Amino acid sequence: MTLEGTNTYIYGADPCVVIDPGVEDAGHLGRVRAAAAARGGIGTVLVTHSHGDHISGADRLGAPVVQPGDGEVHGGLTARATPGHAADHVVFLAADGVCFSGDLVLGLGSTIVPPGGNALAAFMDSLALLQAEDLALICPGHGPWITDPAAKLAEYVEHRQMRERRLVDSLDAGERSRAALLAAVWDDVPPELLPMAAMAMEAHLEKLEGEGRLPADLRP
Numbered sequence: 684m685t686l687e688g689t690n691t692y693i694y695g696a697d698p699c700v701v702i703d704p705g706v707e708d709a710g711h712l713g714r715v716r717a718a719a720a721a722r723g724g725i726g727t728v729l730v731t732h733s734h735g736d737h738i739s740g741a742d743r744l745g746a747p748v749v750q751p752g753d754g755e756v757h758g759g760l761t762a763r764a765t766p767g768h769a770a771d772h773v774v775f776l777a778a779d780g781v782c783f784s785g786d787l788v789l790g791l792g793s794t795i796v797p798p799g800g801n802a803l804a805a806f807m808d809s810l811a812l813l814q815a816e817d818l819a820l821i822c823p824g825h826g827p828w829i830t831d832p833a834a835k836l837a838e839y840v841e842h843r844q845m846r847e848r849r850l851v852d853s854l855d856a857g858e859r860s861r862a863a864l865l866a867a868v869w870d871d872v873p874p875e876l877l878p879m880a881a882m883a884m885e886a887h888l889e890k891l892e893g894e895g896r897l898p899a900d901l902r903p
């Protein structure tokens with residue numbers, strides 16, 4: 684879900700790297716090309732993950748498009764594998780404590796972690812990985828820059844832990860209906876967002892199952 688456009692970043696110079704070139708929009712890509720030309724041209728186009736709103740314009744910039752593996756360094760940025768929002772997600776860390784976070788952490792709201800492949804457990808590990816870095820600034824894929832990374836990361840962790848706590852409480856109280864669990868635990872969610880909440884709940888149930896904490900007799 685794109686609440687607003689994707690943020691494209693240009694880092695370094697002679698040559699620079701472009702991070703998440705965004706959609707195939709001629710005006711946007713023209714501005715990226717011009718800004719990059721002023722910095723000695725594009726060495727590499729880096730992508731945080733393979734969702735279309737981040738990469739569909741990537742092939743139009745006339746530079747190699749790379750999604751690095753964990754630990755690879757390109758243009759002074761170190762890639763770290765941070766699965767959760769997407770299985771192939773990476774963030775880019777600069778030496779000065781700047782993190783280009785893609786959709787792992789957003790400037791506004793919380794990010795989607797779909798069920799499948801125990802993505803939520805991976806997501807929590809990815810947040811812990813960032814918490815262990817001494818970050819000064821997070822530049823997210825959507826929304827404004829995050830100038831207090833520690834507070835934002837704590838908020839992200841606490842938000843998911845709060846849902847998990849309430850879900851486990853409801854399960855402990857004997858609730859086995861998915862519909863009732865959703866209504867009880869995501870009671871602050873407006874009706875139009877309940878399908879998203881149901882997806883979030885499946886991701887939580889999958890995580891509990893992976894930890895051997897899910898009762899076997901859940902119902903629709």
Ligand SMILES: [Zn+2]
Nearest residue numbers: 732734768786
């Ligand atoms: Zn995405």
